Amino acid sequence: MSAPLSGDLPTYLMVGPARHGVVRHARSMAAALHRLGLRVPVINLPDVPALRAWAVGRAASVGTGRAPSPGPALSAGPVHVDVTDALFGATPDEAVRVLTESLPDRTTLTLHDVPQPAEGVVRFARRARAYAELTRWAAGTVVSSRHEFALLEELLPGGLAGAPHGPTAVVPLPVEDRRACASPGPVDAVVAGQHPAGGPAGGPSGVPCGGLAADVVLLGFLYPGKGHAEALDALALLRDRGVPGPRRVTALGAVASGHEPLVDELHRRARTAGLDFRVSGFVPDGALDSVLRSAGIPFAAHHNVSASGSLAAWMSVGRRALVPSSRYVREMERLRPGTLTLVEPASGEGSPVAALAAGIAAATADPGLTRIRPTASLGPGPEDAAQLLAAFWRQAHG
Numbered sequence: 364m365s366a367p368l369s370g371d372l373p374t375y376l377m378v379g380p381a382r383h384g385v386v387r388h389a390r391s392m393a394a395a396l397h398r399l400g401l402r403v404p405v406i407n408l409p410d411v412p413a414l415r416a417w418a419v420g421r422a423a424s425v426g427t428g429r430a431p432s433p434g435p436a437l438s439a440g441p442v443h444v445d446v447t448d449a450l451f452g453a454t455p456d457e458a459v460r461v462l463t464e465s466l467p468d469r470t471t472l473t474l475h476d477v478p479q480p481a482e483g484v485v486r487f488a489r490r491a492r493a494y495a496e497l498t499r500w501a502a503g504t505v506v507s508s509r510h511e512f513a514l515l516e517e518l519l520p521g522g523l524a525g526a527p528h529g530p531t532a533v534v535p536l537p538v539e540d541r542r543a544c545a546s547p548g549p550v551d552a553v554v555a556g557q558h559p560a561g562g563p564a565g566g567p568s569g570v571p572c573g574g575l576a577a578d579v580v581l582l583g584f585l586y587p588g589k590g591h592a593e594a595l596d597a598l599a600l601l602r603d604r605g606v607p608g609p610r611r612v613t614a615l616g617a618v619a620s621g622h623e624p625l626v627d628e629l630h631r632r633a634r635t636a637g638l639d640f641r642v643s644g645f646v647p648d649g650a651l652d653s654v655l656r657s658a659g660i661p662f663a664a665h666h667n668v669s670a671s672g673s674l675a676a677w678m679s680v681g682r683r684a685l686v687p688s689s690r691y692v693r694e695m696e697r698l699r700p701g702t703l704t705l706v707e708p709a710s711g712e713g714s715p716v717a718a719l720a721a722g723i724a725a726a727t728a729d730p731g732l733t734r735i736r737p738t739a740s741l742g743p744g745p746e747d748a749a750q751l752l753a754a755f756w757r758q759a760h761g
Contacts, residue, residue: 441502472498474511577609578660610638678741
């Protein structure tokens with residue numbers, strides 16, 4: 364591979380809790396860059412106060428020419444940061460202030476969770492304004508899908524061509540192929556369900572993962588619009604019609620902070636339909652692959668999805684998730700053919716729940732539909748994505 368930059372590599376700055384999906388993605392990208400021989404300096408900061416302290420220390424060290432002690436190495440060179448607005452402020456406007464006041468002018472960004480109108484008029488307007496401002500401010504911007512690229516372009520008057528700063532690139536979320544790494548063994552009680560102090564909010568803890576093979580299973584933080592309600596409604600429809608199907612939905616993961624009441628709401632929804640619902644709590648990395656392989660029907664129906672780490676996790680272990688069709692998931696199916704099962708309402712069918720129910724019924728009758736063929740490609744992988752990011756840096760900083 365050719366050198367990515369004519370000067371120093373950017374410092375890869377990671378801000379937020381270690382278990383947050385955006386931080387995990389950044390860590391994976393930095394590791395892939397290192398495997399390619401690109402020794403990107405990495406700094407991990409747990410929160411916004413730590414970022415502000417880093418910014419003060421960096422300014423002082425650049426001004427005096429002396430590195431602070433103790434503390435991470437600081438450089439006057441470029442910086443790259445993965446951003447979702449919620450990590451940097453209570454409001455989108457606050458996130459913009461934190462980022463633009465704390466980061467140097469030569470900062471490039473990977474923007475996650477790009478705003479889209481389906482979020483609702485007020486929320487969309489606030490987030491759209493913030494993301495447009497960040498794009499105009501940054502030395503260059505990365506997004507994770509062409510769908511997000513189109514969304515971002517719609518936020519800017521005159522489109523991305525009218526942005527005053529650097530290039531914009533699409534670097535798809537990578538999928539690490541771990542299909543050959545399966546380890547046999549039971550998965551009962553492998554999930555501790557414990558949440559460290561200061562970690563993500565958790566629902567019920569200590570829930571075992573036994574019996575997953577009979578369940579519809581969703582992965583990731585539990586919050587409204589993630590698809591848990593749709594999964595229960597689809598199972599209820601099958602039950603009403605007398606069609607064989609699972610009788611339980613399992614949510615693999617912790618409850619997103621502030622959404623704890625949703626657990627009781629989903630339990631009530633399940634009971635009303637004669638179904639069961641459970642939340643595992645946090646699934647340790649060492650157990651996750653085994654848990655995903657043992658799941659009955661992988662299911663992902665989150666609203667407004669524009670890039671999905673949970674879909675990548677299912678793919679990585681050879682599982683083919685059931686997903687409602689959208690511009691983003693159609694893009695992913697074109698990128699990695701045969702790795703998703705897309706469902707769309709049949710002609711004249713008013714409810715998308717009916718299409719999901721039909722997909723669940725089909726997967727119940729033929730479990731092979733939930734498995735990716737061994738010959739299917741999962742690329743681009745981590746090193747492929749790292750190559751694309753390095754090429755973007757050549758444009759922005761070379």
